[in-house]
Amino acid sequence: MPSPRRTIEGRPLGSSGGSSVPGSPAHGGGSGGGRFEFQSLLNCRAGADPACARLRASDSPVHRRGSFPLAASGPAQAAPVPPPEDARMNLNPSFLGIALRSLLAIDLWLSKKLGVCAEESSAWGSVRPLMKLLEISGHGIPWLLGTLYCLLRSDSWAGREVLMNLLFALLLDLLLVAVIKGLVRRRRPAHNQKDMFFTLSVDKYSFPSGHATRAALVSRFILNHLVLAIPLRVLVVLWAFVLGLSRVMLGRHNVTDVAFGFFLGYMQYSIVDYCWLSPHNVPVLFVLWNQQ
Numbered sequence: 599m600p601s602p603r604r605t606i607e608g609r610p611l612g613s614s615g616g617s618s619v620p621g622s623p624a625h626g627g628g629s630g631g632g633r634f635e636f637q638s639l640l641n642c643r644a645g646a647d648p649a650c651a652r653l654r655a656s657d658s659p660v661h662r663r664g665s666f667p668l669a670a671s672g673p674a675q676a677a678p679v680p681p682p683e684d685a686r687m688n689l690n691p692s693f694l695g696i697a698l699r700s701l702l703a704i705d706l707w708l709s710k711k712l713g714v715c716a717e718e719s720s721a722w723g724s725v726r727p728l729m730k731l732l733e734i735s736g737h738g739i740p741w742l743l744g745t746l747y748c749l750l751r752s753d754s755w756a757g758r759e760v761l762m763n764l765l766f767a768l769l770l771d772l773l774l775v776a777v778i779k780g781l782v783r784r785r786r787p788a789h790n791q792k793d794m795f796f797t798l799s800v801d802k803y804s805f806p807s808g809h810a811t812r813a814a815l816v817s818r819f820i821l822n823h824l825v826l827a828i829p830l831r832v833l834v835v836l837w838a839f840v841l842g843l844s845r846v847m848l849g850r851h852n853v854t855d856v857a858f859g860f861f862l863g864y865m866q867y868s869i870v871d872y873c874w875l876s877p878h879n880v881p882v883l884f885v886l887w888n889q890q
């Protein structure tokens with residue numbers, strides 16, 4: 599017969615003798631301390647043991663506020679030992695904590711469900727090449743090289759000004775995404791294949807999606823600075839949306855990476871618009887250009 603788990607005092611846990619020695623599992627000092635305390639509390643019968651009474655008195659939020667009669671009676675009250683902060687958080691998770699954990703669980707579940715072309719053998723594996731083409735259409739390299747090429751070929755000042763700002767927007771986007779990815783360090787989904795074209799070191803992380811930020815930024819930029827017929831404007835918005843969706847379908851990202859990416863890209867355009875580079879506010883850029 600397996601022997602019952604014992605505390606460092608030699609009394610079995612879960613009967614009536616949960617120890618509250620700091621650093622012991624029952625006190626929450628070891629890994630998973632909150633769970634041990636919770637088990638001890640469940641197994642305690644009211645008034646059966648002073649140690650149990652001490653645990654109840656120090657753990658419950660009601661008792662901590664001092665409004666429970668047991669907390670004010672009995673010899674164990676002489677030196678109540680408060681549990682460590684992390685153990686209290688395990689027992690009393692905040693509303694925000696529960697909401698965030700639920701959102702994360704829904705995010706992971708939905709992202710896995712939507713990752714229908716993460717592999718060739720996946721349900722929609724046959725459209726994977728098309729998704730990868732979309733991936734290249736939102737990659738930083740073609741956008742940077744394309745903008746630089748157009749800038750060098752442009753023969754109008756108005757065109758140069760717009761392209762100079764697009765270049766600034768693309769560089770700002772790369773910088774902000776790299777900083778946030780480096781800070782958050784959220785791993786890409788487990789079902790992602792590591793076959794992405796030309797990545798930076800931070801691109802092993804997934805939050806936020808760089809393709810989604812670029813899609814939102816560039817499409818807002820184009821809609822504001824190019825005169826396009828309505829069908830083309832719809833196409834631009836559609837491209838941005840499908841590009842974001844394809845990130846999840848390819849298994850590169852979770853839904854929240856893309857949603858935040860869209861939000862960030864949208865806000866980045868506002869920054870670019872606010873700091874708009876022109877011969878009036880940054881004459882040096884345009885004077886240098888004139889001298890070439």
Ligand SMILES: CC(C)=CCC/C(C)=C/COP(=O)(O)O
Pocket residue numbers: 737738739742772794795796797798801803804806807808809810845850
């Ligand atoms: C090397 C350059 C200039 C850009 C990297 C572009 C890239 C690979 C971004 C990662 O995008 P996701 O975060 O959407 O996977």
